[in-house]
Amino acid sequence: MIILVLLIATALAFDFTNGFHDTGNAMATSIATNALKPKTAVILAGILNLVGAFLSVEVAITVTTSVLKIQDGKTGSLLAGIDPSTGLTIIFSGLIGGILWNLLTWLFGIPSSSSHALFGGLIGAGLAALGLAGVNWSGVFGKVILPALAAPFIAGLVAACGTWMVYRLTRNVAKKRREDGFRWGQIATASLVALSHGTNDAQKTMGVIALALITTGHLTGNVKEDGLPFWVIASCALAIGLGTYIGGWRVIRTLGKGLVEIESPQGLAAEASSAAIILSSSAAGMALSTTHVATGSILGSGVGKPGAQVRWAVAGRMAAAWLITLPAAALVGALSFWLSNVVKNASGSDLAGDGLIFVILVGLSGFMYWRAQQQKVDHNNVNADWDDTSNSVVPADERKSKVVDQPTASV
Amino acid sequence: MNYLEAILKVLAVGLILGAGLPAIFAIGLVAFSKGSGGVANDGTTTAPNPALKFAGLLLFTLVAAVIVIAILYITKGTIQHHFGFNPVPFIPK
Numbered sequence: 001m002i003i004l005v006l007l008i009a010t011a012l013a014f015d016f017t018n019g020f021h022d023t024g025n026a027m028a029t030s031i032a033t034n035a036l037k038p039k040t041a042v043i044l045a046g047i048l049n050l051v052g053a054f055l056s057v058e059v060a061i062t063v064t065t066s067v068l069k070i071q072d073g074k075t076g077s078l079l080a081g082i083d084p085s086t087g088l089t090i091i092f093s094g095l096i097g098g099i100l101w102n103l104l105t106w107l108f109g110i111p112s113s114s115s116h117a118l119f120g121g122l123i124g125a126g127l128a129a130l131g132l133a134g135v136n137w138s139g140v141f142g143k144v145i146l147p148a149l150a151a152p153f154i155a156g157l158v159a160a161c162g163t164w165m166v167y168r169l170t171r172n173v174a175k176k177r178r179e180d181g182f183r184w185g186q187i188a189t190a191s192l193v194a195l196s197h198g199t200n201d202a203q204k205t206m207g208v209i210a211l212a213l214i215t216t217g218h219l220t221g222n223v224k225e226d227g228l229p230f231w232v233i234a235s236c237a238l239a240i241g242l243g244t245y246i247g248g249w250r251v252i253r254t255l256g257k258g259l260v261e262i263e264s265p266q267g268l269a270a271e272a273s274s275a276a277i278i279l280s281s282s283a284a285g286m287a288l289s290t291t292h293v294a295t296g297s298i299l300g301s302g303v304g305k306p307g308a309q310v311r312w313a314v315a316g317r318m319a320a321a322w323l324i325t326l327p328a329a330a331l332v333g334a335l336s337f338w339l340s341n342v343v344k345n346a347s348g349s350d351l352a353g354d355g356l357i358f359v360i361l362v363g364l365s366g367f368m369y370w371r372a373q374q375q376k377v378d379h380n381n382v383n384a385d386w387d388d389t390s391n392s393v394v395p396a397d398e399r400k401s402k403v404v405d406q407p408t409a410s411v
Numbered sequence: 412m413n414y415l416e417a418i419l420k421v422l423a424v425g426l427i428l429g430a431g432l433p434a435i436f437a438i439g440l441v442a443f444s445k446g447s448g449g450v451a452n453d454g455t456t457t458a459p460n461p462a463l464k465f466a467g468l469l470l471f472t473l474v475a476a477v478i479v480i481a482i483l484y485i486t487k488g489t490i491q492h493h494f495g496f497n498p499v500p501f502i503p504k
Contacts, residue, residue, distance in 0.1 A: 056489055058488065142414060146418070147418075150421075154418070154421060154425055157426075158429040165430065166433050166436075169437040170441055173440060173441055173444045174444065178444075181444070185433070185436050189433075195482070199485060269433050272428075272430070272432055273425060274429075276425050276428035276432075277421060280428075284417070284421075286417075
């Protein structure tokens with residue numbers, strides 16, 4: 001029981017990192033074009049995420065059935081050879097993989113996929129515990145890998161078309177009026193993306209908690225028929241809303257300033273493309289990465305605007321991070337599982353193993369938070385000019401001021 | 412082939428809603444702006460035209476309506492589960 005509580009707390013912590021990692025997906029362009037003040041933008045996004053989380057449970061169902069083979073697809077009972085304790089450790093380790101990878105990419109300001117971090121962690125822990133048979137490969141391929149490969153391109157294409165048409169159609173409208181009009185449209189579409197983020201990403205954590213509750217027998221396997229307990233939906237909605245409100249300024253900065261210099265018509269086209277794709281895939285139960293969609297859209301809006309410059313070096317670094325997100329989180333998930341298992345066998349206590357990996361998680365998270373505080377990116381400097389020489393997410397001024405502060409070792 | 416079909420479907424929906432709606436919004440903006448009159452980019456001044464302005468507002472409303480219906484469609488399952496009615500009966504399953 002203590003382990004279940006720890007696990008739910010960790011799941012909500014993941015949801016929280018998911019929220020602040022992805023604020024930028026919805027709000028980066030509005031912040032970059034000054035359509036919304038940074039603080040207003042994150043409050044709006046937080047509230048809409050909260051609302052969105054209540055709207056649909058399709059994706060949560062996908063998470064309970066399509067990633068790990070823990071429960072029987074028809075009866076919902078546990079498969080032979082898995083006891084609740086092992087099941088919980090698998091999910092726990094998976095969450096740790098997801099959180100640690102999320103924090104690491106946030107530190108570098110890379111908009112990587114929180115969904116892939118979560119699924120990677122779960123797959124890694126599942127592999128470590130059950131071998132190849134523990135993972136639902138066809139589900140993972142069809143509902144995770146394939147959408148991941150296709151989504152950025154679809155989003156980019158749609159956004160490029162949208163941007164091109166929007167610029168073409170409004171080329172004769174007075175500049176001031178055009179900026180004002182699109183600024184409103186941009187706020188509306190950005191809100192839609194925040195809402196859709198709630199319908200897609202908050203669901204993933206709900207799915208994980210549901211999976212844990214199914215494992216311990218607190219919930220029947222048939223989520224589709226019976227729905228989820230209200231407290232699961234409410235707590236996940238709250239966690240993702242709070243996380244979004246805290247705002248991952250590093251990621252917002254990379255998306256809004258790093259990739260393309262964005263004007264409001266581009267912002268509108270990019271957000272409209274993201275919203276349409278995320279919402280339609282939420283309806284289909286596809287656990288799409290909202291990050292991949294948003295990034296693809298923003299890149300597309302740069303390609304579609306005549307004469308716009310895209311920083312492909314930044315885009316390339318992001319693409320590299322995307323490719324390794326799943327395996328890297330899987331590795332962390334697998335290591336956590338092994339560690340927990342070894343301690344469990346040595347001490348004979350379930351709590352010792354799961355407690356140890358929990359302590360490690362808290363320690364490493366604290367360390368990364370501390371590192372981020374050293375060179376801070378927040379709502380004050382989120383729109384500072386992009387440093388083209390280093391392509392670092394930390395603005396040049398912030399880095400210089402910190403270098404002066406620190407005494408050199410060679411004195 | 413099943414996967415390819417799903418991807419093409421998302422692409423189609425994406426193009427219609429994700430690029431089509433911004434285009435309608437842009438047309439609305441052009442109409443609204445022309446209808447409001449004033450000085451254009453090339454310096455010519457035009458008189459306000461209420462009919463065009465109204466057409467622009469109509470297009471904005473159309474975009475908003477499509478968005479609201481789309482959201483209701485997404486929430487269909489949840490609304491049906493908790494309140495027992497279908498919010499978008501006019502859309503086939």
